[in-house]
Amino acid sequence: MRFIITYYGYMDGSGEYYIVVDSEKCNGCGECVTHCPKQVLEIIQTMVDLEEQLVAAVKEEHRKNIKYSCSACRPEKATTPCVSACKRKAITCIWKPKAP
Amino acid sequence: MSEENQQYWRWREYHLVIPERKPKGSNIITAGVDVGSVSSKAAIMIDGQIYSVSIMRTGSSSSDSARRVMEWTLEGTGLKLSDIHYIVGTGYGRVNVPMAHNTLTEIACHAKGANYIWGPTVRTILDVGGQDIKAIKCDEKGKVLAFLMNDKCAAGTGRGMEVLADLLKISIEEMGEMSLRVDEEPDPVSCTCVAFARTEAMGLLRRGWSKEKVLAAYMRAMATRMCNLLERVGCERDLVVTGGQSRNIGIIRRIEKMLGMNTLPPPKWEENGLDPMAAGAIGAALFAKALYEKTKS
Amino acid sequence: MKFRGDSMIAAGIDMGVQNIKIVILQDKEVIARSIIPSGFEPRRAAEKAFEEALKEAKLSLKEIQHVTATGTGVEMAPYTDSTISMIAADARAGVFLYPSARTIIDVGAEESRVVVCDEKGTVLEFAINERCAAGSGAFLEAMARALEVRLEEMGVLSLEAKGTVSINATCVIFGETDVVSLIHKREPKHEIARAIYDALADRITSIAHRVGIRPDVILVGGLAKDLGFTAALKRKLETEIFVPENPEYAGALGAALHALNKAGGR
Numbered sequence: 001m002r003f004i005i006t007y008y009g010y011m012d013g014s015g016e017y018y019i020v021v022d023s024e025k026c027n028g029c030g031e032c033v034t035h036c037p038k039q040v041l042e043i044i045q046t047m048v049d050l051e052e053q054l055v056a057a058v059k060e061e062h063r064k065n066i067k068y069s070c071s072a073c074r075p076e077k078a079t080t081p082c083v084s085a086c087k088r089k090a091i092t093c094i095w096k097p098k099a100p
Numbered sequence: 101m102s103e104e105n106q107q108y109w110r111w112r113e114y115h116l117v118i119p120e121r122k123p124k125g126s127n128i129i130t131a132g133v134d135v136g137s138v139s140s141k142a143a144i145m146i147d148g149q150i151y152s153v154s155i156m157r158t159g160s161s162s163s164d165s166a167r168r169v170m171e172w173t174l175e176g177t178g179l180k181l182s183d184i185h186y187i188v189g190t191g192y193g194r195v196n197v198p199m200a201h202n203t204l205t206e207i208a209c210h211a212k213g214a215n216y217i218w219g220p221t222v223r224t225i226l227d228v229g230g231q232d233i234k235a236i237k238c239d240e241k242g243k244v245l246a247f248l249m250n251d252k253c254a255a256g257t258g259r260g261m262e263v264l265a266d267l268l269k270i271s272i273e274e275m276g277e278m279s280l281r282v283d284e285e286p287d288p289v290s291c292t293c294v295a296f297a298r299t300e301a302m303g304l305l306r307r308g309w310s311k312e313k314v315l316a317a318y319m320r321a322m323a324t325r326m327c328n329l330l331e332r333v334g335c336e337r338d339l340v341v342t343g344g345q346s347r348n349i350g351i352i353r354r355i356e357k358m359l360g361m362n363t364l365p366p367p368k369w370e371e372n373g374l375d376p377m378a379a380g381a382i383g384a385a386l387f388a389k390a391l392y393e394k395t396k397s
Numbered sequence: 398m399k400f401r402g403d404s405m406i407a408a409g410i411d412m413g414v415q416n417i418k419i420v421i422l423q424d425k426e427v428i429a430r431s432i433i434p435s436g437f438e439p440r441r442a443a444e445k446a447f448e449e450a451l452k453e454a455k456l457s458l459k460e461i462q463h464v465t466a467t468g469t470g471v472e473m474a475p476y477t478d479s480t481i482s483m484i485a486a487d488a489r490a491g492v493f494l495y496p497s498a499r500t501i502i503d504v505g506a507e508e509s510r511v512v513v514c515d516e517k518g519t520v521l522e523f524a525i526n527e528r529c530a531a532g533s534g535a536f537l538e539a540m541a542r543a544l545e546v547r548l549e550e551m552g553v554l555s556l557e558a559k560g561t562v563s564i565n566a567t568c569v570i571f572g573e574t575d576v577v578s579l580i581h582k583r584e585p586k587h588e589i590a591r592a593i594y595d596a597l598a599d600r601i602t603s604i605a606h607r608v609g610i611r612p613d614v615i616l617v618g619g620l621a622k623d624l625g626f627t628a629a630l631k632r633k634l635e636t637e638i639f640v641p642e643n644p645e646y647a648g649a650l651g652a653a654l655h656a657l658n659k660a661g662g663r
Contacts, residue, residue: 004246013291013292064565065600068599292528296528
């Protein structure tokens with residue numbers, strides 16, 4: 001059994017923002033990609049520890065801007081479309097802005 | 101950047117050969133090359149044991165840096181590039197290691213290298229590179245279980261520390277120690293932003309704070325940031341620190357205090373080549389051995 | 398003819414990180430403004446700025462019926478009778494300057510705010526980008542330095558560009574390295590300048606989308622005078638943006654309006 005949980009996003013002075021993909025649960029179906037209104041997600045082929053797998057991932061150009069890319073879906077208030085779309089609960093959202 | 105400024109943030113580049121490991125006969129010779137955004141590392145292993153290792157500053161071209169560090173690592177080994185059976189490249193972004201037979205993610209190589217350096221008890225790795233901070237969870241075999249990378253914000257990265265060192269006109273090597281030379285730990289700075297540090301740190305100095313105290317306040321804030329990242333992936337013992345900041349004792353001590361666990365100290369790498377900074381290159385060289393054996397079977 | 402005694406005179410102080418701004422109102426009319434760098438002693442600077450504003454208005458301190466302070470350094474403001482948040486000040490000023498204003502974007506030296514309000518200037522929603530230099534004027538300043546172009550010339554320079562280059566850096570420190578490498582790649586300076594504005598405008602736009610843009614959109618704060626920035630913001634927001642005269646005084650104006658209310662005993 002192999003699995004890796006990847007946290008896409010960052011923490012900066014204003015808070016923590018991550019889209020988390022569990023590659024054990026993810027089967028690369030792409031539902032999350034279809035439901036994302038901002039094209040933040042994609043399905044990639046990744047090799048970790050010498051094995052290949054298709055998994056969901058946040059696109060490279062959005063990883064450092066995730067707070068802004070995902071803000072329209074209001075992750076701090078509600079379940080985002082990508083999370084709702086996933087039947088295997090492979091994708092989750094951690095959104096912790098610091099109080100102003 | 102002026103010549104004078106450049107001195108403040110150079111880690112000492114070095115090359116080490118362990119003469120007792122000199123290969124003879126049917127040994128498997130593998131190498132790993134890790135081209136980071138700030139430093140490039142290479143390691144040559146004989147049957148999975150370290151023979152030669154080097155660390156140097158990455159230049160403007162990653163393929164050039166890969167070549168140069170590989171060359172330096174070969175020096176004094178009695179080996180030529182063609183003697184190496186398998187080379188694995190790794191590093192930052194779409195790294196180009198021209199002589200590599202295969203390329204693997206730096207996360208996998210790092211975890212493997214840490215597992216080699218410290219042993220099977222390692223579960224959490226904090227890697228502070230030049231331009232990013234990574235938190236890696238692994239199992240007893242050095243296989244990656246969870247991964248988080250923060251490369252959006254310079255606070256806590258090597259580059260951020262360089263700016264701070266430059267600002268306070270001290271060398272990056274002494275930052276850690278200086279930050280511990282305070283009678284009482286000050287409150288952490290409220291704002292970790294390194295760009296704002298230019299005004300905030302100046303303000304503190306003007307208020308009569310010593311350089312040591314300013315450093316302590318910043319190190320505390322940076323350490324808090326790193327602990328938050330570790331807690332995000334779940335921090336389990338044993339914890340180790342790799343990357344440029346592994347040499348920063350001001351950060352290490354504070355992280356240990358905040359998490360309530362000791363980090364495993366680095367081995368005597370000046371003697372045995374097991375340098376945490378070279379964990380990626382070492383891991384790559386180990387994967388090279390596994391991949392080579394796979395091709396032979 | 399109106400006698401001095403009939404008017405209400407109020408003042409607003411905006412203790413900005415970079416500059417202290419003062420606005421003095423006589424009823425609903427601005428009769429004086431002043432701006433002074435905060436420097437290392439903001440309180441002293443504020444006193445000096447106040448002095449200058451009083452001189453311009455030909456008033457003495459005791460003729461000011463109420464003083465309201467706002468801004469990052471608000472605790473250090475002198476002569477303060479009351480304080481309000483930057484958010485509230487922005488909303489007040491926005492609606493005063495443009496009665497149709499419903500979204501106010503304020504990009505300051507170290508912080509950016511987007512405020513949504515109603516026709517009375519009551520704050521409905523807001524978003525702040527703080528503690529990160531990348532979302533504020535500090536980003537522009539640092540990038541201009543790395544590009545070796547004077548800040549005042551950046552705007553006009555960027556207008557010549559077509560947008561062939563982009564900067565991905567999300568941090569001022571990393572951005573500096575990006576700019577240096579673009580220069581080494583011999584990218585023309587005007588394109589780099591535009592890329593810098595685009596990156597900042599992009600972040601501000603995302604903050605704005607977080608609260609939901611409602612027309613009319615007003616841009617205030619020091620950066621509002623920068624043609625390069627307004628052009629980039631218009632591109633990214635895809636909506637009309639109004640910029641009042643003296644946009645950097647919006648905070649002080651909002652505070653002064655609040656003070657005016659207080660002076661009237663309301």
